Amino acid sequence: MREVRKTFGGTVALSGVDFDLNPGEVHAIIGENGAGKSTLMKILCGVYPMDGGSILVEGEPVRIQLPKDALALGINMIHQEFANFSKLSVAENVFVGRLPRKAGFPLALDSRDLLLRTAEVLGRLRLPIDPGARLDSLSVAQQQLVEVAKALSANLRILIMDEATSSLNLRESEQLFATIEALKVEGISVVYISHRLKEVMDIADRITVLRDGANVGTFPRGHIEEAAIIEAMLGRRLRAAVKKAATRGPTVFSVTGLSIPGKVRNLSFELHRGEILGITGLSGSGKELAIRGLYGLWPSRIERMECNGEQVSISHPSDGLSLGITYLAEERKNMSVFPQLTIRENASVLWMRSVWRRFVVSRRREREASLQSLRRVNVKMAGAESPVDSLSGGNQQKMLLARLLMVQPEIVILNDPTRGVDVGSKQEIYQIIYQLAREGVSIIMTSSEIPEVTALADRVIVMSKGHKIAELSDAEVTTDNVLALVTQAAAADEHG
Ligand SMILES: Nc1ncnc2c1ncn2[C@@H]1O[C@H](COP(=O)(O)OP(=O)(O)O)[C@@H](O)[C@H]1O
Ligand SMILES: [Mg+2]
Structure with a gap:
């Protein structure tokens, strides 16, 4: 990928990013939340169009405008919410849309062939999964591995995993890593996005660090220490x-x-x-x-x-x-934000508690103090009377700081x-x-x-x-x- 640029409204998600993949390598992309990792990969998969830049496969420029363009080039992504058929078998899920038919009988499913071909794909990945089992009898982790098998059963050159282990336990993650090794052996390139730095240091051949929509460095395994990666992610700013x-x-x-x-x-x-x-x-x-x-x-x-x-x-x-002494809780959703109240009311809750014993609270004073505090931390909002849900996560957090500051x-x-x-x-x-x-x-x-x-x-x-x-x-x-x-x-x- 060369000089890839993407903006969403006013937000620059990618500002001219270069990214290379070698055959059979595991290439990790890391970076803070919002660094642009998912956006870069969604562009590669045809989910988002890019605003500028180019994509080359084996040196040839290609056009990827829709997911089917990416699939035709052998580029596939494992999603966190997979589109699967829980009541069907593993085999039917792997070959969905491409089920083998009996020769001469276009409507008759060749289930023997289906099971054999699925067993072959699962074998290549060394996955101990029964092709005939119903998908919903498997754990979420196994279902994710079935997704990998599905990708492999079509022509596959590049497999992208975005935060694939975030819901897996240690054993399940290890199974996934073994599967990734098997893909490498077949010459398939894997892009691996994870926020677990330790795991990335273990499995990646190269690590690319994105920060604020830019590639700040690509490092071969063993050439960079964990602390240096953290430094690269955060920058010197x-x-x-x-x-x-x-x-x-x-x-x-x-x-x-x-x-x-x-x-x-x-x-x-x-x-x-x-x-x-x-x-x-x-x-x-x-x-x-x-x-x-x-x-x-x-x-x-x-x-x-x-x-x-x-x-x-x-x-x-x-x-x-x-x-x-005021306190900002670590968990915004469950501990601090009152979804049924407006932004202003949310900002005032501590202040109300601190003054109500001493004064008859004037509504005007409350409004003024609240607005002043919200402005001070620069909460971006349509208006203070909007529901608190209308704020982005970052602005909700600033609103909570406004709440703490209001009581001086x-x-x-x-x-x-x-x-x-x-x-x-x-x-x-x-x-x-x-x-x-x-x-x-x-x-x-x-x-x-x-x-x-x-x-x-x-x-x-x-x-x-x-x-x-x-x-x-x-x-x-x-x-x-x-x-x-x-x-x-x-x-x-x-x-x-
Ligand atoms: N569909 C979208 N609409 C608007 N902004 C988006 C969208 N997707 C991503 N962004 C913005 O682009 C930036 C990069 O996001 P993303 O690629 O999801 O980062 P990462 O995966 O590294 O956490 C962020 O500022 C994010 O808010
Ligand atoms: Mg992401």
């Missing part, structure tokens, strides 16, 4: 926002001896005014539970907690709110603040976080993405298996340092 040298403000909040049985052991830390404190670690390190525990969202024991020099306790989020908190706790938002909104959210810190708000944050924490935080607590294993500050705060620490801790664990 975060670093560019140069961390201001920490003239550390006074301590505004401290926690001594936070424990959650089996999850977090004796965690202590201090938070300074205007500081971004990151808590990071691999999944299972206890980082998320720790901050939920500290806000009364998970049962925890805390020896001592101080806010502005006074001993306090938070056993419920409303205690936090009255101390001027001194401390903000952010649990995975950019989960599931597009790249553009991510950047805006980072800017909002920086701006808050500059205004003197103190921030505690964690994220499922380590580079996000290291990019934003002035100081980082590194956790592993419930323990704080290190505290890094200023120039020490890098993804490489964090990864080195957590891998050392994991290795020490295995040997000790």
Whole structure:
């Protein structure tokens, strides 16, 4: 693919992307949400037309305008929701539309031939699946493998798998990898899109990193480290926002001896005014539970907690709110957004709770405060009275930040603040976080993405298996340092 360009309305999804595939290679494409991976492959499959660029097969320019053009060239994609016939057999699904007929009897299905031919395809993929079994008697993972067999049974040169393992368990993923190996042996090229970096490092011959609709590099296996890939995915744009040298403000909040049985052991830390404190670690390190525990969202024991020099306790989020501490939950859909309310009403819920005891709430004041807060975080909306569902994921997340800011908190706790938002909104959210810190708000944050924490935080607590294993500050705060620490801790664990 050469110089492939695609825009959707105002969004540039691909800005001149080159992408090559060798015969019999597994080529992984990785990148953050919204990087353009699916769009690039949908263009190759004839699902979307491209705005510019070209596609060449064996050096010859080809026109792919519809899915059937791609299929004719042997380019096929495994979809997450497959179009199959659950009540029919595996064999009938593999050969759907191309069922073998008995010689001389065009309406009579040759079921013996069908079963034999299906067994042959399944054998090539080394799949232990009965061709006669009804499709709905198989697991979802097996059904997905039947899709691969279906693709292979027609002429197949390139197979595309977009997030194919996202719903598979470890055993099922391994079966899929074995199937991919079998495809390679036949000289078929596989494009493999996944957000599981470890898995990509294992199976791909080459890895292409997309960022913001551009190819930022294609790397052969073994020539790039995981940390470098993460860096490529995120880019240096975060670093560019140069961390201001920490003239550390006074301590505004401290926690001594936070424990959650089996999850977090004796965690202590201090938070300074205007500081971004990151808590990071691999999944299972206890980082998320720790901050939920500290806000009364998970049962925890805390020896001592101080806010502005006074001993306090938070056993419920409303205690936090009255101390001027607000919290952004990690799960937008189930925990924070009220779908039956408008954007304005959603933004006001905390503010209403914080003022209702003291004032008779004026509707006008509520509107003004809400609009001001929504504007501050740049929520893109038709109007504040629209239903909250009309906002994109990224704008819903900004609306939630507006909700936290409306109460003018001194401390903000952010649990995975950019989960599931597009790249553009991510950047805006980072800017909002920086701006808050500059205004003197103190921030505690964690994220499922380590580079996000290291990019934003002035100081980082590194956790592993419930323990704080290190505290890094200023120039020490890098993804490489964090990864080195957590891998050392994991290795020490295995040997000790
Ligand atoms: N059908 C579409 N309509 C409008 N915008 C789209 C559509 N598909 C993708 N986009 C936008 O194009 C960009 C790239 O999306 P996508 O290719 O799905 O990324 P990825 O698969 O890497 O997560 C995103 O900003 C996304 O919002
Ligand atoms: Mg995608």
